[in-house]
Amino acid sequence: MTDDTDVPSPAVATDGGTSPSDEGADGWDATPLGSYRALRASLRTGRPAAVATVTNVQGSAYRRPGAKLVVAGDGNSTGAVTAGCLEDAVADLARAAVDDGKARVERFDLTADAGGEVWGMGLGCNGVIDLLVEPVDESLAPAVDELDAKRTVVVATAVGSDSSEIAVGDRTTLTTDGDRVARDRPGLPDAVLDAIADDVAALRESGASATVTVETDAGTVEVFVDTLTPAPELLVFGRQRDVPPVARLGREAGFRVRVVTGRGGSADADRFPAAHEVLPTRSPDLASLVDAPATTYAVVMSHNFVDDRLALESLLDTPIPYIGLMGPRKRFAEMREAFAEEGSPLGDADLSRVSTPVGLDLGGDHPTQIALSVVSEVLAVHNGRTGGRLAHHGGPVHRRATPPGSHD
Amino acid sequence: MTDDTDVPSPAVATDGGTSPSDEGADGWDATPLGSYRALRASLRTGRPAAVATVTNVQGSAYRRPGAKLVVAGDGNSTGAVTAGCLEDAVADLARAAVDDGKARVERFDLTADAGGEVWGMGLGCNGVIDLLVEPVDESLAPAVDELDAKRTVVVATAVGSDSSEIAVGDRTTLTTDGDRVARDRPGLPDAVLDAIADDVAALRESGASATVTVETDAGTVEVFVDTLTPAPELLVFGRQRDVPPVARLGREAGFRVRVVTGRGGSADADRFPAAHEVLPTRSPDLASLVDAPATTYAVVMSHNFVDDRLALESLLDTPIPYIGLMGPRKRFAEMREAFAEEGSPLGDADLSRVSTPVGLDLGGDHPTQIALSVVSEVLAVHNGRTGGRLAHHGGPVHRRATPPGSHD
Structure with a gap:
């Protein structure tokens, strides 16, 4: 996501100031500012991109749930979901997500017992990592808007479901003001959102992200509750x-x-x-x-x-x-x-x-x-x-x- | 000191390794590695340069004794002697030192009482800073050689003298092995070096630099004892x-x-x-x-x-x-x-x-x-x-x- 020529420039600062550079660092060691910028750039330009998000980890893992890797159509990536173990696999999934427009969840078992040396390419990666890989689409726009307004926002996304009414990728954005916003994709049912309300509040408060399991009448749903905080x-x-x-x-x-x-x-x-x-x-x-x-x-x-x-x-x-x-x-x-x-x-x-x-x-x-x-x-x-x-x-x-x- | 095309490249590492970049950062926020590199480059290429060194400070000062600013003939500088208060004055002194080949000592009184706002250009610099400004010449080569061998070295330089036998800039390099080396300039008399031996040992041990005053038969001599340590x-x-x-x-x-x-x-x-x-x-x-x-x-x-x-x-x-x-x-x-x-x-x-x-x-x-x-x-x-x-x-x-x- 290095070619930003079509992205509107950040507004020139008031008070005579200027904005000499755009936000965040590129590349693997990008902070969230960089990932948010890559998301925003894709949304504003319409250039295809995918985003991989860590939704769950077991054992030793380098990044925590919520860590993001944005992969642009040209293959440039911003952010990291591991210490460098899964790039190729994630790049393949990202391409597939852009091609079919669908969100998918993948589990990478990097423990040695599970053949971690294959995935880890001998680099010693370990732990079990669940990734949500999805196209960057308008379902993310409400969250980016909230971040632009310097407000913390929670994005609740189905990452597992045996209910026929809820599919992986269904998403509701929960604003600080209490709004429930679904755009471009089906939202999560109010019953599910009500059931996870306490978790959402706790995760929002601590700035953390985690997967929460909900039993519904129609079956079990796993919801990834992703807290996105504006950069300090x-x-x-x-x-x-x-x-x-x-x-x-x-x-x-x-x-x-x-x-x-x-x-x-x-x-x-x-x-x-x-x-x-x-x-x-x-x-x-x-x-x-x-x-x-x-x-x-x-x-x-x-x-x-x-x-x-x-x-x-x-x-x-x-x-x-x-x-x-x-x-x-x-x-x-x-x-x-x-x-x-x-x-x-x-x-x-x-x-x-x-x-x-x-x-x-x-x-x-x-x-x-x-x-x-x-x-x-x-x-x-x-x-x-x-x-x-x-x-x-x-x-x-x-x-x-x-x-x-x-x-x- | 950005044009290093004539400087011999660092040796290619043994064991199949390579040296992808030369040492130290350039510019104002250079660490000692950068200053040493600039000194070495001038010595090896013969391209004229001057070096300013803080020899003493009173009151609030940004840099400690020993801080260095190397000014190349093209005006590029590496390192800093203040938080940015004296560049123009130091650049003038550096040019003069290169032109006449002589070391000089200058006191900058940046306290308000002394008209610090003039020197400080309203930037709020303060304190009294003594600088030794001198051409980069072979008198510095023994110290650079010691640093290259990863040994701490002490450079003793006269920065004040009312003795007719000792001039500002006279210099002896004191190696870790106990050698006293003078090159290209008169050395300091053994009597002076003997008198400051305890100070030299203490400063070498603590990695610090300071000006020491010595009374000799021929008058008072101020010696700047500069401890140069190899980069960790x-x-x-x-x-x-x-x-x-x-x-x-x-x-x-x-x-x-x-x-x-x-x-x-x-x-x-x-x-x-x-x-x-x-x-x-x-x-x-x-x-x-x-x-x-x-x-x-x-x-x-x-x-x-x-x-x-x-x-x-x-x-x-x-x-x-x-x-x-x-x-x-x-x-x-x-x-x-x-x-x-x-x-x-x-x-x-x-x-x-x-x-x-x-x-x-x-x-x-x-x-x-x-x-x-x-x-x-x-x-x-x-x-x-x-x-x-x-x-x-x-x-x-x-x-x-x-x-x-x-x-x-």
Whole structure:
């Protein structure tokens, strides 16, 4: 999906800013932004594509349910469903889905007992992976629209059925507002959606995806409940040469990145090619840029004391969960004094959101090392983690999704 | 320093491997690998260049002593000495140094009281920064040779003198073997080198650089003691599609990256463009690749149980400080059982070096997020850190260098 010439350009940013690059990285290591972009491009251009989604895993698997691989008609793919074990098989299924317009479910048993070395091509893939492979069609458009509006959306799709009334691929999109939308394909019966409502709510809340089994009068139906979340936003306030590495790594880590130069006038989009958007908004007006506060993370790094203080003041007026402030502790102590002298001292609720010195404790002082430290912290905070070494922790590597129930 | 056509290519790796790319990133966010490469390129080609080195800082400064900016004759620069405040001034000094062949020292006072807004161009730079700006000449060749041999080296350079016998730029290179080498420029007198020997030892040990003041019979001399350390090595064992992001971020973080595919035969260099070297070495022979064990970090991620176990076994035969093992705890538990069944159970000393699950606890599961977690952990371990949030710690952001003494 590298040829996007027919895709409408992202709207030019207001406030004099520009959008120097389109969203998400291409290729195998694409984040969800990249996969969503590939879906959107296919829907907008009508160019055929297929999408494979992990619906269930057993045993050791590299990707979790909900992981997506979008295969364009020209064979270019965006995203990954394994660590590289099944591309050829998935490419074949994708072609077939585009050709016959039908959704299909395939189980890949990569355990050694099941001949995993055949599927795994000796690469040591293992676990059992269920994939939904389907053409990209209008049934996905409501979900993409919701993501474009920065709202989480749940897509419920039949992935198994012994009911004659429900076929694999039947789909209902469940919006944050509570709407049930079916387009281009049959929707799921209300009885099924009612039966999985609690699971949907739990999965939506945790941002996870899972397959839920429902017993109906007409038979057993397996529904893949796929939670699609808009990409988190990284707002970088600064314009010096330490900003581009933060923007680049932030984008690679899956954030939608906006660089705010704070200078007024027009934005220097060329200086920040990795940013999704470059804006000249001045420090006191930063709050006006926050339109998805629950998942917006800010890094304040203009190196100018007054600009940084005004940026902090503006951002603290919003409910965003994290404001990283570049610079030593002493500088922030001076900033707190300035707030206090103004008669608006920072309270505990403010202080808990200001992270300074910004970043994880990695010990590097080179620009990219500092950027690595900053983006790692933002990612950890977004995922409710504190950094630190996994080997020193006791918990599982992946967040556990709410275990799906079985409804009788 | 982007035109390297005349520079000899890095030697093709033995063992069927190739060197798909030259070392280090270019540009402002270059790590030391990039700066060293720029120095080496100028020395080998004879193309004029200058190098600016931070020798001292007071107050808030973005880079520490030892940070380098190499300016090629065509104006291209590699590295950074500030967050972007002094480029124009440094470019002028670099041109002058190339023209007259002389080293010079310049103090930039970026504090507001000293008119920092003039130097800082309103960008909020501050602190006082001393720079040594000099032509790249043969006086630097012994240090580059030591780095090429993966040895730490100390370069002692006069940066201030009221002695008529010692001029700014006089230089002696101090090798790990204890040699004192002067080339192309007058060396420092033995009396001066003897007087700073303890400082040199401490700075070499901590990997830091600092200016030391020495009182001699002929007057006061300021010596910049610059510790240059070879880039740490990141050895990635694996060949699947999750390897390239680890190689790419590892390189960006300043590591010399070798990808080992473990397949024998020839290496797939094209698949890992960010690696400095791609080798097909098989898992039982990994130890043979470790030639700088104190600063070699391994990540074992072939996804193949047997290959990973053999890789681990081989790497544990070396004294490298860190072996990250991809995969869940349960898999490593099974691996430990396999070691025990073989009659060679892993001891505490082994276990303390095996980091599994690999990476910092960032919570992401996308390929680049996993790579970010892995490379962040390697960087933290290299710097003796644990990767938690700086805001939750009490210490300073930078490692403190051993405070230089004043010798009377």
